[in-house]
Amino acid sequence: AELRVGLITPPSHQWTQTAQDIAADLAERSAGEITLVVLPSGQLGSEAQMLQQLQSGSLDFGMFTLGEFANRNADYGVFLAPFIATDTAAARALLRGDVAQELLGGFRQFGLHGLAFGMAGLREIVTATPTETAADLKGQKIRTVPLAPELDFWTLLGATPTPMPLPELYNAFANGQVDGMQIDYEGTWNAGYWEHAGEVIASDHMMFPMAAVASARGWAQLGPEAQALVAEVFATRIDAMVEGYGEIDSRYRAEIEAAGVPVREVGRDWFEPAVSAWYDTWRAKTPLLARLEAEAATIDDTDTGTDTGTDTGADTGAKQ
Amino acid sequence: MAASRHSFLIRADRRLAQAETLAATLLTGAALLAISAGTLGRNLGQPVLWADEFAVLAMAAAAFVGASALIATGGHISVDLLDSALPHGRLRRATALLREAAGCAVIGVLALLVARWFDPVGLVRAGSGAALAQDTLNFIYQSPTMTLGMGKHWFWLALPVFATGALLHAALRLWLALRGGLTGARC
Amino acid sequence: MLSLGCFLLLLLIGVPVALAVMAAAMLQIALAGNAALLFSVPQQAFGGIESYGLLALPVFILLGELMGESGAGRRLMALAARLVGPVPGGLAHVTLLGNAMLAAILGSTVAQIVLTSRLAVPEMERAGYPRDLAAAVTAAGGLLAPVLPPSMLFIVYGVIAQVPIGRLFIAGIVPGAAMLLGFVGVTVWLARRGDMPPPPPAPDRLATGRPAPAAARVMVEALPAALVPLAMVLAILGGLATAVEAGVIGALAVLLIGLFVYRELRLRDLGPALCRTAQSSAMILFLIAAAGLYGWVAAWQNLPAQVAAVLTGLTDDPVVFLLMVNVMLLALGMVLDPMPALVLVVPVFLPVATDSYGIDPMQFGLITCINLTLGLLTPPVGSGLFTAARLNAVSPVALTRRLLPYLGAAGAVLLLLTFVPAASTGLVGLLD
Ligand code: NA
Ligand code: NA
Numbered sequence: 001a002e003l004r005v006g007l008i009t010p011p012s013h014q015w016t017q018t019a020q021d022i023a024a025d026l027a028e029r030s031a032g033e034i035t036l037v038v039l040p041s042g043q044l045g046s047e048a049q050m051l052q053q054l055q056s057g058s059l060d061f062g063m064f065t066l067g068e069f070a071n072r073n074a075d076y077g078v079f080l081a082p083f084i085a086t087d088t089a090a091a092r093a094l095l096r097g098d099v100a101q102e103l104l105g106g107f108r109q110f111g112l113h114g115l116a117f118g119m120a121g122l123r124e125i126v127t128a129t130p131t132e133t134a135a136d137l138k139g140q141k142i143r144t145v146p147l148a149p150e151l152d153f154w155t156l157l158g159a160t161p162t163p164m165p166l167p168e169l170y171n172a173f174a175n176g177q178v179d180g181m182q183i184d185y186e187g188t189w190n191a192g193y194w195e196h197a198g199e200v201i202a203s204d205h206m207m208f209p210m211a212a213v214a215s216a217r218g219w220a221q222l223g224p225e226a227q228a229l230v231a232e233v234f235a236t237r238i239d240a241m242v243e244g245y246g247e248i249d250s251r252y253r254a255e256i257e258a259a260g261v262p263v264r265e266v267g268r269d270w271f272e273p274a275v276s277a278w279y280d281t282w283r284a285k286t287p288l289l290a291r292l293e294a295e296a297a298t299i300d301d302t303d304t305g306t307d308t309g310t311d312t313g314a315d316t317g318a319k320q
Numbered sequence: 321m322a323a324s325r326h327s328f329l330i331r332a333d334r335r336l337a338q339a340e341t342l343a344a345t346l347l348t349g350a351a352l353l354a355i356s357a358g359t360l361g362r363n364l365g366q367p368v369l370w371a372d373e374f375a376v377l378a379m380a381a382a383a384f385v386g387a388s389a390l391i392a393t394g395g396h397i398s399v400d401l402l403d404s405a406l407p408h409g410r411l412r413r414a415t416a417l418l419r420e421a422a423g424c425a426v427i428g429v430l431a432l433l434v435a436r437w438f439d440p441v442g443l444v445r446a447g448s449g450a451a452l453a454q455d456t457l458n459f460i461y462q463s464p465t466m467t468l469g470m471g472k473h474w475f476w477l478a479l480p481v482f483a484t485g486a487l488l489h490a491a492l493r494l495w496l497a498l499r500g501g502l503t504g505a506r507c
Numbered sequence: 508m509l510s511l512g513c514f515l516l517l518l519l520i521g522v523p524v525a526l527a528v529m530a531a532a533m534l535q536i537a538l539a540g541n542a543a544l545l546f547s548v549p550q551q552a553f554g555g556i557e558s559y560g561l562l563a564l565p566v567f568i569l570l571g572e573l574m575g576e577s578g579a580g581r582r583l584m585a586l587a588a589r590l591v592g593p594v595p596g597g598l599a600h601v602t603l604l605g606n607a608m609l610a611a612i613l614g615s616t617v618a619q620i621v622l623t624s625r626l627a628v629p630e631m632e633r634a635g636y637p638r639d640l641a642a643a644v645t646a647a648g649g650l651l652a653p654v655l656p657p658s659m660l661f662i663v664y665g666v667i668a669q670v671p672i673g674r675l676f677i678a679g680i681v682p683g684a685a686m687l688l689g690f691v692g693v694t695v696w697l698a699r700r701g702d703m704p705p706p707p708p709a710p711d712r713l714a715t716g717r718p719a720p721a722a723a724r725v726m727v728e729a730l731p732a733a734l735v736p737l738a739m740v741l742a743i744l745g746g747l748a749t750a751v752e753a754g755v756i757g758a759l760a761v762l763l764i765g766l767f768v769y770r771e772l773r774l775r776d777l778g779p780a781l782c783r784t785a786q787s788s789a790m791i792l793f794l795i796a797a798a799g800l801y802g803w804v805a806a807w808q809n810l811p812a813q814v815a816a817v818l819t820g821l822t823d824d825p826v827v828f829l830l831m832v833n834v835m836l837l838a839l840g841m842v843l844d845p846m847p848a849l850v851l852v853v854p855v856f857l858p859v860a861t862d863s864y865g866i867d868p869m870q871f872g873l874i875t876c877i878n879l880t881l882g883l884l885t886p887p888v889g890s891g892l893f894t895a896a897r898l899n900a901v902s903p904v905a906l907t908r909r910l911l912p913y914l915g916a917a918g919a920v921l922l923l924l925t926f927v928p929a930a931s932t933g934l935v936g937l938l939d
Contacts, residue, residue, distance in 0.1 A: 004807070010667045011854050041667045041854040043806035048463070049554040055459045058543035058807070071464055111457045139365060146369050146467045162367045163467070165559040167662045168749050170672040176746025177362070192671030217457060217543070344785040345778075348565050352755060355562065359752040372559055379565060379788070380556045383796065386789025387525070396523030396790060397893040399886075401904060403521050419520045426522070426530040434549045479549050 001222070002035045005061035006044040006053070014248065015063050015120065015210060016040040018241040025233045034226060036061075055111040057217030061234075063118075066209050067147055072110065074286045076103060079117070079209040080149040081282065081289060082275050083268040084296050088246040091119055091207055093299045095242060099292045107211075113219040115231060118238040120208040121245040125201035126188050127180035128173070130262065134271050143169055143181040150182070152281060153206070156274040169193075184208065185252035194256050200263045202253070205271065212238055326499075333492045337392035340485055344386030351378040370467040377465070381478035388485035391423070391493075413500055420494040427490050431483035438473075438480055449473075510535040514842075518887055525794040528842070528888060532800035539808055548800060555799025556792045559751070560615070560659050560846070565788040566754035567618030571625035571898075572780040573758055577765025577772040579732035580626035586729035588630070589722055593706035596698030598634055599644045600691060602627040606648025607687050612740055613652050613750055614659040616883050616891050617791065620649040624898040635704030639901040640697075643909035646884055646895040647690055650917055653845070653880050655683035657750065660845055660876045667853045668868050674935045678869050681934050682877060682920050689916030697912065731768045735760045787897060791890045795844050798888055802847035811855035818859075825864040829871075829925045832856060833878055840882020844890060848879050870931040874924050881917055884910055 005022070009015040016038065023036035044050050044059060047068050053059035070077035078099065085091035094100065095117040104114030131137060138158035144150045146163040154161035162178050172178050174196045181193065182205070188194050212234050219227065257263055268275055283289050351374070358371025390396050406412040439458055446452040449461025449471070463472040514531035518524065529552075536545050574580040587601040594600065602623060609619050623645040631641035653660040656676030665672040697703055739757045742748040748756055765772030805811070818831050839848050853875060860866040883891030886907050896903040924930050 010669055011858055012669050037809050037812075039806055039809070039854075041850055043850055043854060044803065045551065045554050046557070049551065052459070052463070052550050052554075053543075053547055055457055056543045056547050057457075058541055058547050067466070071466055072462075111453065111459055141362065141365075141367070146373075151369070160365055160367060162362060163369055163372065165372065167560065167659065167666065170662060170665075171657055171743075172746075172749060174673075175744055177749065190669040190671070191665065192673045195671070195673055341782060341786065344789055345782045348785040348788065349781055351562065351565060352569065352758075355566065355752055355755050356759075359748050359755065363747055375562055376557050376559055379562055379792070380553055382565075382785055383556055383789045383792035384553070386785050387793035390786065390790055390793075391523070395786060396525055397794070397897065397903060398521050398523045399518050399904070400521060400902065402519050415520055419522055422517055422520065422522050422530070423526055426517075426526045426533075429533060430529065430549070433546060436546060437549050476550070476553060479553060 001033070001226070002037065003060040003218070004037045004039060004044075005063065006039045006042075006050045006059050007063045008042040008047055008050075008065075009040060009063075011040050013040075013120075014241055014245070015118070018118070018237050019063060022233050022237045025237065026230065029229060029233065030226070034230070051110070054213065054215040055217075057215050059215060060218040061115070061212065061214050063210055063212045066211060067145060069107075069110065069211060070147055070149065073106070074148070075106065075288050076211075077147065077149040077282075078103075078286055078288045078292050079119075079207055080147070081292065082153055082205050082271070082278055084292060085122070085207055086204065086268075088121070088242065090296065090299050091122070092239065092242045094292065094296060095119060095209070096239065097292075097295045097299075099288055099295060102288070107213055108216065110213075111216045113214040113216050115212040115214055115234040116238040118210040118212065118242050119245070120210060121184050121249055122204040123182045123184055123206045123208055124188070125180055125182050125203055125205070126173075126193055126197045126199075127201065128176065128196065128198050129179070130199040131201060131264065134266075134274070137180075140179040141177070143172070143178040149278075149282065150206075153274070153278055156277045156281075157271065158274075182206065185249050185256060189252045189255050194259055194261050197261050200253075200256060200261055202263050202265045203267075203271070205268075210238075329492055329495075333392055333489060336485060336488060337389040340385050340389035340481075343481075344382040344389065347378045347382035347385065351375040351382065354378065373465060373467045377468075377472075377475040381475050384478040384482035385485075388482045388489065391427070391486045392489035413497070417494075417497045420490065420497040424487070424490040424494045427483065427486045431487050434479045434483045438476075509538065514887075524888055524893070525790075525797045528794070528797040529800065532797065532804060535801065536804045539804060541807075544804070544807060551803050552796045552800055555796045555803070555847070558846070561792065561795070562751045563613075563615040563618040563659075563754065564621075564791055565784055566751055566758065567613070567615070568621045568787050569780060569784040570754050570758045570761065571621040571623075572783055573761045573765060573772070574622065574735070575625035575629070576776055576780055577761050578769045579735060579761050579764055581630060582725075582729040582732045582769075584626055584630040585725050586733070588634075589725050595706055596694045596703035597706055598627070598631045598636065599641075599694045599698070599703060602631070602641075602644050603648050603687065603690050603694065606645070606651050607655065607683075609736075610651040610655040610683070612657075612736070612743060612753070614657045614662075615750075616649040616652045616880060617894050618754070619652045620646050620891050620895050621787075621898060623648060624895055628899050637702075637909075638899060639905040639909050640702060642895045642899040642901050642906055643913065644690075644694065645899075646891055646906065646910060647693075647913035647917075649891055649895075650880055650884065650913075651683055651686060654679050654686055654877055656680070658876070660849060660880065661872070663846065663849055664853060664872045664876055667850070668857050668872055670868050670872060675869065675872060677938060678873055678931050678935050681930055682873055682924055685920045685923060685930070686877075686917055689919060690913055693912045693916050731764045732761075735764065787894070790897060791894055794888065794890055794893065795847075798843050799847050802843050802851045806851055811852055815855050815859050819863055823864075825860075825866050826926060828860070828864050829866065829874060832860070833874065833921055833925060836875060836878040837881065837885070840879045841885050842888045843879075843882065845876070845879040845882060848882065849875065852879075867928060867932050869935065870924065870928050873931040874921060877917070877924070878921055881914060881921075884914060 005019050007015055019038045023038055026034045026036050047064050050062050051068050054062055066076055085094055100117045107114035140159050141162040142154050142159045143164045144161045151161045164172055354371045354375040358368045361368035443452050446455050453459045453462045461473050465472050510531040513534050514527050517527035517530055588598055591597045591601050613619050627645055628641045632638050656679055661675040662672050665675050735757050738760045739753040742753045742756050822828055860871045861868055883889050892903055896906050
């Protein structure tokens with residue numbers, strides 16, 4: 001069967017690379033029965049358009065940011081909890097945990113079949129001017145996507161979350177329409193935002209989660225064997241991708257530091273009491289959050305968590 | 321009598337086109353106001369979160385509603401090479417007929433696709449947008465906007481408005497062409 | 508092929524271009540043999556114009572309308588003509604230079620064509636230029652918008668190709684300047700040939716060694732009008748506004764100047780101006796939505812990858828490859844708008860260009876973006892061409908004929924970029 005997967009990330013991005021790996025694996029393990037065509041950079045349209053194509057069955061798979069889902073059901077914003085995962089290993093465990101499995105099952109409500117959760121890593125803060133304390137963020141215009149969990153985080157910090165279409169961001173940051181952005185190291189480096197940055201706050205404050213989903217219509221037409229193969233290949237490859245983020249991230253951070261941009265290392269305490277206030281708000285909005293916190297606590301106990309690295313730039317490709 | 325019915329239809333068509341143009345103008349104005357509000361808000365430290373999304377959706381809706389009116393007035397760009405080369409007479413009338421029939425057919429197909437997507441019959445039968453989505457996997461009434469707190473189908477309504485209006489305009493033009501009263505692209 | 512034939516037939520019998528494109532796209536989609544694809548057509552058509560960048564269309568069309576209505580445009584042109592002096596084709600040069608300056612603020616060709624159509628064409632016509640030639644000069648000048656920084660097209664290319672946008676902007680300066688020179692050269696040639704009217708006599712100009720009273724009046728009168736572009740530049744560089752928002756600020760400024768300074772505008776003129784804005788932008792956006800369907804089904808069918816496979820099988824030489832890409836892009840630009848065409852082509856062709864032929868992504872990006880921009884002015888589907896034709900009430904066919912020498916000059920710049928990699932990468936290299 002000829003199947004298609006759509007993404008908004010550019011060809012060189014890890015999500016797209018992983019989709020290519022999945023295509024290669026599927027071709028090999030099905031002995032050429034399954035061909036997966038990878039359509040990156042939003043060739044089929046925005047995530048909203050691709051979601052509609054998945055629902056109608058003209059597209060088979062998608063690897064999406066959580067925006068479209070979290071906007072429909074607050075539960076799907078749960079992975080955007082600040083500091084829920086403090087390193088790649090913890091994030092990897094959460095993205096395969098019980099809450100993740102339950103959320104994957106819930107994709108039926110959108111006319112989809114959930115395959116796996118991944119991520120583009122943890123996000124940092126790039127600002128035009130140095131930030132001594134979190135109080136200095138007050139009144140600063142920070143570019144975010146207009147998604148409730150992210151907006152709340154910045155509002156609670158006293159900053160002004162400022163949605164802005166991604167293609168506008170470079171000029172906007174250069175000219176001062178926004179004072180900063182939350183983004184990964186790779187996006188900061190590749191899009192050249194570092195050229196106008198006064199500082200990078202190495203906060204690792206939030207995951208950039210990804211959901212790999214199939215069209216429910218298309219899924220029903222695959223035989224049980226093909227379903228099992230596809231599910232396994234997606235899960236395996238995406239898990240490997242999440243694991244690989246630590247190294248990619250430290251590489252780009254080193255580039256930025258070598259270019260002379262100061263990097264300020266901060267942790268959860270630096271952002272308090274905003275983070276605790278965020279949890280108070282969102283525990284009421286989604287009961288899944290408390291369960292995810294409990295899961296995270298057990299991971300912290302068992303996981304040695306030596307991996308401090310993180311992410312790359314889905315924001316670079318995310319056409320918001 | 322035929323002539324008065326004729327002119328009544330033309331007048332009704334013009335009224336419809338005027339109404340569509342007015343709607344497109346208002347939507348365009350609303351988009352421009354939203355951009356202004358967004359600019360002002362951001363510079364006052366109070367970003368208007370919905371400004372960009374509203375402006376874009378209003379512009380897109382205006383485009384479709386306005387495009388319908390342009391069918392009536394012949395305002396869309398077309399190539400008039402053949403039309404100006406042909407002598408007045410039967411051949412030219414036949415071309416006009418073919419042209420209007422083809423335009424009607426394209427809009428007709430589009431109208432069918434729009435009707436299938438909005439599925440009003442299915443909606444009534446299912447009772448709600450959510451039920452329709454469960455029954456038929458048609459999520460049109462379950463697609464939220466990002467920042468506006470309303471369903472996107474309110475903006476997509478520009479499509480059935482376009483399809484209905486354009487079909488009426490195109491049908492009248494076809495009828496006029498059949499009666500030999502329409503040769504050039506503009507009427 | 509079948510859909511192309513259907514498209515040309517419909518075009519020939521005079522069906523509106525947008526409907527002909529839509530019919531061909533739907534036929535292509537039906538031939539793809541996937542019913543769900545066909546059922547997605549309405550949503551895709553709408554989604555194809557759901558883009559922030561396209562807001563530049565209504566915004567700058569309104570700005571252009573108000574510039575024309577308020578008398579601000581006429582006064583600015585009078586000033587510019589005075590500054591350039593009595594040269595053959597003087598107003599055409601003024602228009603091109605004005606376009607280059609606008610291009611330093613704007614990134615959208617169509618927005619620029621709209622503005623200069625309202626500003627320059629009436630003045631040129633009054634001075635004796637054939638209207639289709641005047642429209643052609645403004646349309647050609649619009650090509651500078653996405654080449655000289657800032658440029659929406661470069662930004663989107665940068666995002667797809669992961670090339671720093673700031674460098675792309677710098678890389679655009681050399682080809683942008685080359686293009687301007689080429690256009691000026693074409694204008695000089697046309698003036699020598701006698702296509703442009705002779706320069707007007709200038710009795711009151713600097714005869715006594717200082718500006719004649721009339722010249723001073725021209726300058727004073729133009730001063731408030733000059734505040735409009737100035738306000739826009741300051742709003743962008745001062746971090747107050749994006750380019751689209753600056754257009755709204757400019758429209759507001761010209762409204763105030765027209766109402767209270769020149770007093771040629773009345774508040775009740777605003778409604779009709781907005782109405783014309785809605786009509787013009789509906790015409791162009793509907794066309795873009797229709798063409799977008801084509802790009803969408805081409806992506807779904809993975810056509811770019813198939814074309815890339817054919818091209819790589821034909822040659823190992825990077826220059827030959829780039830020449831073939833140029834031809835393919837020109838063909839693609841004939842029917843698609845630059846933005847959807849860019850998204851369709853770059854993800855597939857860029858990896859081939861860099862990995863198989865060792866082409867610099869900067870060079871590839873400039874060639875791709877400039878080439879696709881030409882598509883705005885090439886028939887049968889060109890939103891820039893149709894905008895200029897509609898706003899100036901000239902036939903697209905006559906306009907195309909007048910545009911040919913200018914498109915030739917732009918083609919020469921493309922050849923320069925193709926054969927000389929340093930034309931795109933040199934300036935960036937110097938600054939590193
Ligand atoms: Na520009
Ligand atoms: Na074209």
